[in-house]
Amino acid sequence: MEKVVLITGGARGIGRAIVEDFDRDHRIAFTWLSSDPTPDLSGGDNLAIRSDLSAPNQPAKVIEQVIERFGRLDVIVNNAGLVKSTPKEEFQAKDHHAILDLNLLAPAALLAAALPHLERGAAIVSISSMNAVLPPRDAVTYGASKAALNLWTRAMAKELGPDGIRVNAVAPGAINIPEAPRSEELTALFVNDTALGRPGQPEDIAKAVRFLASDAASFITGEVLAVTGGYRL
Template structure:
């Protein structure tokens, strides 16, 4: 059975991804502020590590913890994210630093720390955002950080391909989660701009991650897969 590490999986998209993978993987997750008790109640075999991914030391130690628990590591899903808002008129260095540390530095450091443990056939799936290409007016540094994730995904795919390691990303559009649901009128407004007439769901994102991590996608690396129900086609 393969082992997957999903960061930031106590709630939201990360929880959906971890729950989906737990059907046929050993799963380890990280959490920082939200206790994953409800996820663990449903999936007691999941290993949960409380980690501040902005701390490079904690990130570097994480792959070893997973391997000590399950013996190997086959899939990393870099889901944890910081979505602090800012704009050109209200620049705040701390906001920019936090967004980039969690969204860019942490995944890069985690993958670097895991490389000695990843075998040919391993996969990395980064969670990007449609804001990388359609930046949000009140999320300058968040949007920029996700654009950096997209670029790093492609660079890592080129670098790690000769090692037999695939690197891809999923870019969700607007998604309602149990913890963060938009008002009905806002949801309907966004849905009208999609080809499918609805928002993508957490399960849609989880299914895309599962595909990119699977042997069915063995010939796919370096792509950014939009999962947004055809937003603004």
């Protein structure tokens, strides 16, 4: 069945792969901020929305545009996120707030705005991180934001379960993002710690998101699916 899917941060990297995957057989809306998706992603029936989801009222405006265009919303994929160094030697409150605003509060704001339009069978899938359980050096607030997102995922699954709305997350491992490649040395370190012996690709995450959003996962909710290739087993 064709669904209306909203993907945040859909212009590049994992978000772009998710957009391209769902675009094969669903109607797509996606947000972007700094990476212009035109013309290759915003053509056809796709709705590309430029939005800073960490700004007040922006999540509600995004949902309003989706409903105005498509008349309904079936799936929300919370992919937009901020990775930023927050070294312990320096405390810049604005940096910590920026991370939490986008990684944790924006999904909550989107859900609040979307709830009147979500029907039984709707699905929320958020992009978490292995750093939710493996603290990243000099980026602890990023890891904490993803750990909080995991708890939010389980809490919302419990609260929305009676309404037939499922809430899950995908926690990627080391993913090779073409627009932001890692050095060969760092890639080798990750690969050496990965059971499958290769870095992940954005398409690996997109496939997992598609599954969790699909009717094939109709009895799965409150889960954080690790897609890491067996990192640090």
